[in-house]
Amino acid sequence: MEKPRIWVGYDIASKLKEVGFAEVCIYHYKKDEDGERHTTMPTFEVKNHFGLNYNSVSTRVSAPLWQQVFDWIDDNHGYFLSPCHRMNGDNKVYCYTIHRFDRKHSVSYLDVDWTEIGTFTTNREAQEATVNKVLELIEKQ
Numbered sequence: 001m002e003k004p005r006i007w008v009g010y011d012i013a014s015k016l017k018e019v020g021f022a023e024v025c026i027y028h029y030k031k032d033e034d035g036e037r038h039t040t041m042p043t044f045e046v047k048n049h050f051g052l053n054y055n056s057v058s059t060r061v062s063a064p065l066w067q068q069v070f071d072w073i074d075d076n077h078g079y080f081l082s083p084c085h086r087m088n089g090d091n092k093v094y095c096y097t098i099h100r101f102d103r104k105h106s107v108s109y110l111d112v113d114w115t116e117i118g119t120f121t122t123n124r125e126a127q128e129a130t131v132n133k134v135l136e137l138i139e140k141q
Helices: 010-018 066-077 123-140
Strands: 027-030 060-063 079-083 086-088 091-093 096-102 107-112
Touching: 010 027, 010 060, 010 066, 010 123, 066 079, 066 123, 079 123, 096 123, 107 123
Parallel strands: none
Antiparallel strands: 027 060, 079 096, 086 091, 096 107
16 A cells, blocks of 8 residues: 655656746755755755745755645646546546636636546556646646
């Protein structure tokens, strides 16, 4: 069984920083000045125990909670990530769809079907694949 992790991993956190994620987070990753090495588990600082936008610091990368990421993607880019669990024989598989909200016309539509992202044996794998896919879409905007 996979170890539960309530915050995103470094790779996704780093991509979020690149596309403008600037929310207050309790946890963060530390990295070298050259960006070659980084911590693998997020940490927090006692003096900032209520959080900080660590992405504003060059040697830090904010480690947001998964829900913060889903909310930020929806609030700032209009994408809603929706889980769609399925059965594959006797096994439960995890997947997500990506919906897009068109604020101009007040309509929501399916942007990326789960078949484009795939199915996964754990919810965490499905979340990571879906967030990576939506980050690709955001980078293309």
